[in-house]
Amino acid sequence: MKSLSIVLILLISVISQTSFWPALGIYGAAPNLVLVFILAWVILVFQKDLSDSRKFWPIILAGLLLDLFSGLPFGVFSLSFIGLTYLVDWLIKNIFSRINFGSLVLLSLAATLFYNLILIILIRLFIPISVLFGSISFKDGSWPVNPYSFYSILLEAVYNTILITLIFYGIKKIFYQKQFR
């Protein structure tokens, strides 16, 4: 039942991220619900211990769903989320030992920036010119971003911070009152 709930939450997040939020975005930036889910999962479920491989399946599933919906090379999102998981875990263990509002904001900002950075690097590495029939060209050394992409990513970080704060404190209040006191 719990696994089914997680799958449904992920599916709804992915569909709303691809079909609902983009039209309401500001300057092309929309909240990244799946990233927020991953962040909440790492903080609340892993709890500084990444040794249990059975807890990784929602992260792989989240990446897989985004890879399906995206037109980018398959696997780009899945790999980004694995990298993100380890970054967030490292930050929690070494810098933000106590999760409070301030650390949550900084974690969310760092996670969004790092996730987009990995994504951009992987897109640059993965896309062969022939796949896109010449309509994309990196022959002039360009990257799949421009200076305005940075503002879009910052806006996304703000959206994600608001969402993770609401979700985290909501879940904490309902399920984890004793553990996070």
Add this chain to the structure above:
Amino acid sequence: MKKIFKKPVILALLTIIGLIFINGQGLLKQPKDIFFRITAPLQKSTYQISLKFKDIIDLLKNIKRLNSQNIEYQEENRKLKGELAGLKETARENKFLRQQIDLPEQIKGQLILADVIGQSPANLGEYILIDKGEKDGLKAGETVIAAGNLLVGRISQVSNSTAKVLLITYPGSRVNALIQESGISGIIRGGSYNSLIMDWIAQDEKIESNQTVITSGLANLFPKGIFIGQIEKVISSQPQVFKEAIIRPAADFGKIDRVFVIR
């Protein structure tokens, strides 16, 4: 050695690499088709709802300007009607002259109407998802336009019932273009959110704001004559060999809900 494979990161990476390999072999095609067939109706409804919300937000934002916008649109409508009458006459003359010199009619592609059901989950503004696919005769590489002959992009991936369209606003996208008024050619690439950049324009070429930019048809990537947008601003720096122009796209990528695929 066994211990390495028990590490979660190794297992996760092996799983993902395995899936990438399976996908590359085309073995995920059927599951993908089934998945999209199930989720497409929900995506379509969700997208339509979001566009309605966007309309309400835009209405509230522009409520003060409604009256002046209305007058502007009426004036533009009158001008366009006049131009249309002239163009119809030109088309009629063109047809007559073609018949006179026995030149066949230009073959126009078949247009297939598709609904937009989603956009890329990454905020890089690169793709839209449409609800037509292989079963409707679509193929990768086909040009996609919006109503009014406005360039949107090209199909990059096709599944049985859906297709992904790479937008021209994506920074890595390239379109051969020319300025209709002067015939000056250049390359269009994606710029900031909802804008395009035309570069490779020689410094001595004279270009002005509000000039019309269309596809040139070079390299046969896009058919000739599709409206891309209008020049908003010219950026020229003497030390540079080429200058750039910021192009305002004709298609509204934030509100696009229906497109046509040119077969």
